[in-house]
Amino acid sequence: MKVVEERELKHYKKIHDQLWISNYVVNARMKTEYKVKSLLHYEVSPIQEISVVETKGFGRLLVLDGVPQISTGEGFIYNEMISHIPIITHPNPKKVAAIGGGDSGQAREAMKYASIEEITVVELDPQVTSVCRTWLTPDSYYDKDSRFRVVHQDGIEWIKENREYDVLIIDRPDPVGQAKNLFKSEFYKDVYDGLTDDGIVVFQSGSPFYNTSTLRKTYRSLKELFPIVRTYLITIPLFPSGIWSLIIASKKYDPLDADLSRLQDEDTKYINKELFLSSFALPNYVKEILES
Amino acid sequence: MKVVEERELKHYKKIHDQLWISNYVVNARMKTEYKVKSLLHYEVSPIQEISVVETKGFGRLLVLDGVPQISTGEGFIYNEMISHIPIITHPNPKKVAAIGGGDSGQAREAMKYASIEEITVVELDPQVTSVCRTWLTPDSYYDKDSRFRVVHQDGIEWIKENREYDVLIIDRPDPVGQAKNLFKSEFYKDVYDGLTDDGIVVFQSGSPFYNTSTLRKTYRSLKELFPIVRTYLITIPLFPSGIWSLIIASKKYDPLDADLSRLQDEDTKYINKELFLSSFALPNYVKEILES
Numbered sequence: 344m345k346v347v348e349e350r351e352l353k354h355y356k357k358i359h360d361q362l363w364i365s366n367y368v369v370n371a372r373m374k375t376e377y378k379v380k381s382l383l384h385y386e387v388s389p390i391q392e393i394s395v396v397e398t399k400g401f402g403r404l405l406v407l408d409g410v411p412q413i414s415t416g417e418g419f420i421y422n423e424m425i426s427h428i429p430i431i432t433h434p435n436p437k438k439v440a441a442i443g444g445g446d447s448g449q450a451r452e453a454m455k456y457a458s459i460e461e462i463t464v465v466e467l468d469p470q471v472t473s474v475c476r477t478w479l480t481p482d483s484y485y486d487k488d489s490r491f492r493v494v495h496q497d498g499i500e501w502i503k504e505n506r507e508y509d510v511l512i513i514d515r516p517d518p519v520g521q522a523k524n525l526f527k528s529e530f531y532k533d534v535y536d537g538l539t540d541d542g543i544v545v546f547q548s549g550s551p552f553y554n555t556s557t558l559r560k561t562y563r564s565l566k567e568l569f570p571i572v573r574t575y576l577i578t579i580p581l582f583p584s585g586i587w588s589l590i591i592a593s594k595k596y597d598p599l600d601a602d603l604s605r606l607q608d609e610d611t612k613y614i615n616k617e618l619f620l621s622s623f624a625l626p627n628y629v630k631e632i633l634e635s
Numbered sequence: 636m637k638v639v640e641e642r643e644l645k646h647y648k649k650i651h652d653q654l655w656i657s658n659y660v661v662n663a664r665m666k667t668e669y670k671v672k673s674l675l676h677y678e679v680s681p682i683q684e685i686s687v688v689e690t691k692g693f694g695r696l697l698v699l700d701g702v703p704q705i706s707t708g709e710g711f712i713y714n715e716m717i718s719h720i721p722i723i724t725h726p727n728p729k730k731v732a733a734i735g736g737g738d739s740g741q742a743r744e745a746m747k748y749a750s751i752e753e754i755t756v757v758e759l760d761p762q763v764t765s766v767c768r769t770w771l772t773p774d775s776y777y778d779k780d781s782r783f784r785v786v787h788q789d790g791i792e793w794i795k796e797n798r799e800y801d802v803l804i805i806d807r808p809d810p811v812g813q814a815k816n817l818f819k820s821e822f823y824k825d826v827y828d829g830l831t832d833d834g835i836v837v838f839q840s841g842s843p844f845y846n847t848s849t850l851r852k853t854y855r856s857l858k859e860l861f862p863i864v865r866t867y868l869i870t871i872p873l874f875p876s877g878i879w880s881l882i883i884a885s886k887k888y889d890p891l892d893a894d895l896s897r898l899q900d901e902d903t904k905y906i907n908k909e910l911f912l913s914s915f916a917l918p919n920y921v922k923e924i925l926e927s
Contacts, residue, residue, distance in 0.1 A: 368692070373667065373668060373669050373690075374668040375666070375875075376665060376666040376668065377664065377666075378664035378665065380664075400663030400664045401663070552709065578877050580845070582877075584872035585872060585876060585878055586870040612918070613919055614918070615916075615919055615922075617916035618917070620913070621912070621914075621915075621916035624910045624912070624913035625909075626907070627907055628711075628904045
């Protein structure tokens with residue numbers, strides 16, 4: 344802890360000797376702040392500041408450049424909902440890849456499906472993968488499944504060179520800095536080309552409460568490429584405003600016609616058959632964002 | 636603003652001349668903070684500190700003793716979901732009352748139903764009602780509907796003396812201080828007695844993420860009294876963690892069998908027919924809270 348203090352934690356703040364994570368959402372002019380029980384890990388990679396903290400409310404929390412990413416207390420919500428829904432929508436997925444999401448939580452969910460032969464996670468920062476393995480999920484969990492591999496490469500480059508995926512999971516960060524390229528038409532086109540003729544992709548598309556333009560633009564861009572595009576919602580306690588959108592885009596299969604008997608929900612903490620369908624029911628204010 | 640500063644705003648904080656609302660959630664060891672564009676109103680009633688602020692992310696915000704209660708930007712979510720669901724579950728409600736919720740937002744939704752003959756809001760603090768009328772919803776809106784009245788009385792006393800309600804809406808605050816009595820067996824029994832033989836009541840029952848015991852205890856207490864008890868979920872961007880639970884308890888009618896054609900959703904911003912049903916689909920982690 345002393346060593347860390349000397350480096351002057353860039354994205355933390357200290358009040359009366361108590362460390363806090365502070366996440367300011369410019370669009371909403373609001374902050375969410377988390378009291379740090381202990382700072383478990385801190386390092387600065389060539390790409391970003393990476394830290395893991397222990398919290399009372401969320402368990403262990405991965406923080407990148409000061410922004411809370413995922414926690415052991417509720418990470419299952421995001422991981423289950425971004426993976427099971429596209430995987431179930433496809434009747435027989437064999438090749439699955441995720442771009443982003445260094446904790447590989449989506450891969451962990453994908454492993455529950457016997458039909459899947461290949462699970463690739465594309466994560467730019469090897470240090471994020473390593474930190475997550477040490478602090479969030481033990482290495483052994485992944486090592487025992489030979490279908491799983493991690494590629495350390497920029498997702499934007501990777502997608503240009505890789506093809507024939509049944510399911511792609513675009514676990515992108517918010518559109519800030521370099522990540523802006525993950526929100527552009529060219530990227531959407533590359534993703535389309537990276538899928539099989541009946542392939543399916545899912546994108547995280549921001550908070551429909553304070554980030555309406557990300558949701559609207561993603562939806563519109565995908566509608567230009569894919570015959571089936573549907574938005575679904577999850578509530579992530581860690582994220583400001585809670586409400587979060589995901590968009591599924593599909594060349595052939597409609598998630599609303601999915602064979603729910605395939606859902607591997609014996610040990611899930613969030614998803615179940617009713618929730619699969621109900622997550623596609625949108626409040627009127629979200630429908631208006633998509634239609635306007 | 637100067638006058639207000641002199642009084643030393645009890646529940647606000649000032650950073651570099653910028654006013655913020657800061658809401659600390661003890662259970663989760665987290666804070667949500669909102670930047671104040673302007674302080675529109677401030678007063679201290681015999682019961683509490685009452686203020687209304689203008690914000691960028693949430694519009695006008697009612698704050699009681701430092702805790703954000705409802706905003707013009709997203710108050711429709713809570714108001715619509717706590718009122719339409721019990722009202723629709725009952726096939727022919729005539730007498731409706733709400734305990735708490737000085738902004739009378741539930742009453743505004745109830746007015747959309749022609750069958751309702753009487754809409755009563757029971758709010759302890761007359762100054763809250765008055766502030767909401769001035770800053771959140773104009774007086775005239777309520778004055779034109781003769782079915783509507785506000786009673787300024789403690790809900791715990793009021794419910795002992797009032798009977799034969801078709802629908803009761805218990806818009807209670809969190810179980811802190813005096814409000815703890817709104818979470819006790821005696822109150823639940825009084826509410827049961829205040830309903831007709833086919834009456835329905837709805838309670839706000841806290842965040843299932845950081846306040847599991849409020850949800851569990853409310854659910855169990857109501858199961859001891861009512862044959863039909865169902866939990867449903869909403870996402871409220873203003874509330875820490877976003878995810879929030881409501882519990883409907885009914886003597887005869889099941890919300891899952893409600894006649895959805897009765898739903899007055901022409902000008903709602905949240906609720907619609909699909910959402911009515913889908914809000915009852917619970918994530919596994921919430922089911923576990925109820926069953927454990």
